[in-house]
Amino acid sequence: MSTEAFDVAVVGGGLHGLSAALHLARAGRRVAVIERRWTGRHASGATAAGVRTLGRDIAEIPISLEAMEMWHRITTIVGDPCGFHAHGQLRVAEIAEHMPALLQREAKIRALGYTHEEIIDAAELRRLVPALSPHCVGALVARRDGAADPHRTILAYRRACEAENVAIVENCGVESVDRQGDDWLLVCGQRRFRAPVVVNAAGAWAARLAALFGDEIALGVRASMMIVTERLAPLLAPVVSVVGRALSFKQSDQGTLVIGGGLQGAADLDRERSSVNFAELAKGARAASELFPAVRGVRIARCWTGIEAQTHDHLPVIGASPNAPGLVHAFGFSGHGFQLVPVVGAILTDLVVEGTTRREIAAFAPRRLMQERVAA
Amino acid sequence: MNANETDLLIVGAGPAGMAAAVTARSQGLSVRVLDDQPAPGGQIWRAIETVAETPRIARLGEAYRAGADRAAAFRACGALYEPESQLWQIEPGFRAFLTQQGRARSVTARAVILATGAQERPAPFPGWTLPGVLTVGAAQILLKTADSVPTSPVWIAGCGPLPLLYMTQLLAAGGQIAGFLDTTPRGRLGAALRHLPQGLGLLADLAKGLSWSLALRRAGFPIIRHVAELRAEGEGRLESLHYRAEDGREGEVAAEVLLVHEGVVPNIHAPLALGCAVSWHAGQHCYVPDLDSWGETSQPNVFVAGDGAGVGGAEAAEPRGRIAALRVAARLGTLGEGAAESAARPERGRLSRALALRPFLDALYAPRPQVFAPADETLVCRCEEVTAGELRARAVQGRPGPNQIKAFTRAGMGPCQGRQCGYTMAHIIATAQNRPVEEVGFYRIRPPLKPVTLGELASLDEREPAA
Numbered sequence: 001m002s003t004e005a006f007d008v009a010v011v012g013g014g015l016h017g018l019s020a021a022l023h024l025a026r027a028g029r030r031v032a033v034i035e036r037r038w039t040g041r042h043a044s045g046a047t048a049a050g051v052r053t054l055g056r057d058i059a060e061i062p063i064s065l066e067a068m069e070m071w072h073r074i075t076t077i078v079g080d081p082c083g084f085h086a087h088g089q090l091r092v093a094e095i096a097e098h099m100p101a102l103l104q105r106e107a108k109i110r111a112l113g114y115t116h117e118e119i120i121d122a123a124e125l126r127r128l129v130p131a132l133s134p135h136c137v138g139a140l141v142a143r144r145d146g147a148a149d150p151h152r153t154i155l156a157y158r159r160a161c162e163a164e165n166v167a168i169v170e171n172c173g174v175e176s177v178d179r180q181g182d183d184w185l186l187v188c189g190q191r192r193f194r195a196p197v198v199v200n201a202a203g204a205w206a207a208r209l210a211a212l213f214g215d216e217i218a219l220g221v222r223a224s225m226m227i228v229t230e231r232l233a234p235l236l237a238p239v240v241s242v243v244g245r246a247l248s249f250k251q252s253d254q255g256t257l258v259i260g261g262g263l264q265g266a267a268d269l270d271r272e273r274s275s276v277n278f279a280e281l282a283k284g285a286r287a288a289s290e291l292f293p294a295v296r297g298v299r300i301a302r303c304w305t306g307i308e309a310q311t312h313d314h315l316p317v318i319g320a321s322p323n324a325p326g327l328v329h330a331f332g333f334s335g336h337g338f339q340l341v342p343v344v345g346a347i348l349t350d351l352v353v354e355g356t357t358r359r360e361i362a363a364f365a366p367r368r369l370m371q372e373r374v375a376a
Numbered sequence: 377m378n379a380n381e382t383d384l385l386i387v388g389a390g391p392a393g394m395a396a397a398v399t400a401r402s403q404g405l406s407v408r409v410l411d412d413q414p415a416p417g418g419q420i421w422r423a424i425e426t427v428a429e430t431p432r433i434a435r436l437g438e439a440y441r442a443g444a445d446r447a448a449a450f451r452a453c454g455a456l457y458e459p460e461s462q463l464w465q466i467e468p469g470f471r472a473f474l475t476q477q478g479r480a481r482s483v484t485a486r487a488v489i490l491a492t493g494a495q496e497r498p499a500p501f502p503g504w505t506l507p508g509v510l511t512v513g514a515a516q517i518l519l520k521t522a523d524s525v526p527t528s529p530v531w532i533a534g535c536g537p538l539p540l541l542y543m544t545q546l547l548a549a550g551g552q553i554a555g556f557l558d559t560t561p562r563g564r565l566g567a568a569l570r571h572l573p574q575g576l577g578l579l580a581d582l583a584k585g586l587s588w589s590l591a592l593r594r595a596g597f598p599i600i601r602h603v604a605e606l607r608a609e610g611e612g613r614l615e616s617l618h619y620r621a622e623d624g625r626e627g628e629v630a631a632e633v634l635l636v637h638e639g640v641v642p643n644i645h646a647p648l649a650l651g652c653a654v655s656w657h658a659g660q661h662c663y664v665p666d667l668d669s670w671g672e673t674s675q676p677n678v679f680v681a682g683d684g685a686g687v688g689g690a691e692a693a694e695p696r697g698r699i700a701a702l703r704v705a706a707r708l709g710t711l712g713e714g715a716a717e718s719a720a721r722p723e724r725g726r727l728s729r730a731l732a733l734r735p736f737l738d739a740l741y742a743p744r745p746q747v748f749a750p751a752d753e754t755l756v757c758r759c760e761e762v763t764a765g766e767l768r769a770r771a772v773q774g775r776p777g778p779n780q781i782k783a784f785t786r787a788g789m790g791p792c793q794g795r796q797c798g799y800t801m802a803h804i805i806a807t808a809q810n811r812p813v814e815e816v817g818f819y820r821i822r823p824p825l826k827p828v829t830l831g832e833l834a835s836l837d838e839r840e841p842a843a
Contacts, residue, residue: 038776038777038779038780040783045783151783151784154783155784168774170774227830227833229830230790230791230827254760254786259830275467276465276823278465278467278482278823278833278836279482279836279837281833282833282834282835282836282837283837285831285833285834285836285837286833286834286837286838288830288834289830289834290834295830295831296829296831296834297830297831298829298830299791299827299828299829300824300827300828300829300830300833301759301789301790301827302789302822302823302824303822303823303824304822
């Protein structure tokens, strides 16, 4: 049994793992991505691929804005446009009573010096989204936001990694972890990998991986459901969400409607499977057909869920392990990690190469969920 | 028990579903039968109740006529029959979601028999998506339900019993055949004869097939044997056909309608969606559900009967339906184990007699290799317009399986959910990676099993706010 040696072993071949590997390889590190199934198998392959700064937690705004800037030049990062279009994202108020919350939000982030979110009235809303039901009264909009093509993005990141000689090892799950001098030894069936640094980008399974290193991290799981329809003629360009309803509604490049919004199916971490709950998903279909009356007769082609980690404060875990030397965590994106992909890879590279980062990540420290675990 | 609860849910009202319903009712079970057709009969006896009252019945043959009694018995058995209902999801336990008349709802059952039959094997070739090209099965449906006969002479290309049967039915109905491109490879009969069972009363079936062949030969249209490759061409619709036979002979003919058929394969989407194990059937070149001697899948209380269990025809479908229903009755306690066993014994005899000729037919009509290896420019996924060449190019980068290539290329992501491209994809991967096709696997099946509309799904929330 031979052992393959690297500078960094990234565990998890989702988009965050690939992004970390890409940045690390460009910083001159020899990197392996170790993926139990295949790249993009879970949350990355099941995402609605919204590229959204709109409505972010205050703590996430700085890195989200930087990620947004990176999305606008994504071709220079991964050599492919990833199907990204900046048609904007809107949060719609259906009734006048929903407007004050949107106005307060705008005022709050203005006070912090941000200008990416803007209130629009019913007339501007109708101009941006003519297909929207006329009962809607206004919205909060982030005009530089948009959406990408998730599969194209995965493929682009994967190819960019391969071009930087990242070893992408699929069908290879980490079973146990050992210490060998200054290196971690990852045992994966017949294969072994050693590296002084390990990036934990294992998504919904990240707490299990962390536990192999002795980090006990409180982590929940979510299985957000998605609907995609048959193709139809262009109906709308921006991504639309609604106050008070679990709905995210957009049209893809292919013409299909992609409908999500966080309605939850069932996740099974042991079987690595999740399932759709149609009684619940019907709420999303109802919201979609009430906001966009023209789509009632559109046929659903597929529904799916993806398994993702969720933290109690819905903020990600990004940072070095306080206990295990060389272990860096990046997971727990709680259903809104897609947009952050470009910047998180850069942050992890800072942490691995410099040992620190100029970006604001204090709110994402792993310790906050470890203390809670001890307290619980 | 409320109106939405039944002991047994049967999906499909063809030979297997109807036989299962009659048997289950006779054992005292409450039975609900969902069927997407407007009337019972399945594919083989499609529209039998209306056609039985017309002179057309004679032209469609004895096997078709037999369905009239079955439909009558089914109508009388006391099962709750819900025609024109599309089943689009079953959750374990079992809760089934369906759409009927534009409304979605759910029903529950203690056991499920999937009698959803087979589909024609997709056989992609250049031009197969041109208007004017359709399948023999589709044409036969038009003949049975609407007495529809193509106005111009049709070309038929393919192999198997169905093209022969359809051609005799079409001639009897006054239709015209331009020619038959028989794609059965050379030497198949000799190879198949090894599988001919000895001393069985199946000579009548063989004689029937032989009589079809003779009648067709007498009709005088050209029959070109051992056609290996086919190409349909035309601007916006079919105008001409190009074919090449095994010996290299080529031909090009004008054509307005081309009907193709390369055998049938079981519908396995519902069993796969329910997590039932499937295995590769080398003789039929497709996956079949893993079933015990009662037709029960790897998931308890989920049964598959009829051609969905492996292609066996109507004669095998009926005993399979009855056997499964007997097991359900025993499971649910209305019939003793011993009684179920003795009631099943004669049905098992019927089943094995019905299946005795199958290895011979499988060997004789096994699809030619070209069916699984379409030329690079051929569309494989019709929904997302992905060519064989794109799939081949992807299949050699790393060692991806069908679900990865689906994500990379969008093949299999359209409304048909891979019903058209699934097997072609598997064969392309197998060839490109030099491994056996049975190792490659199949797409994971995403719900819904049938395309339900957003409005229909929304109606579920309106009716059942507190699920």
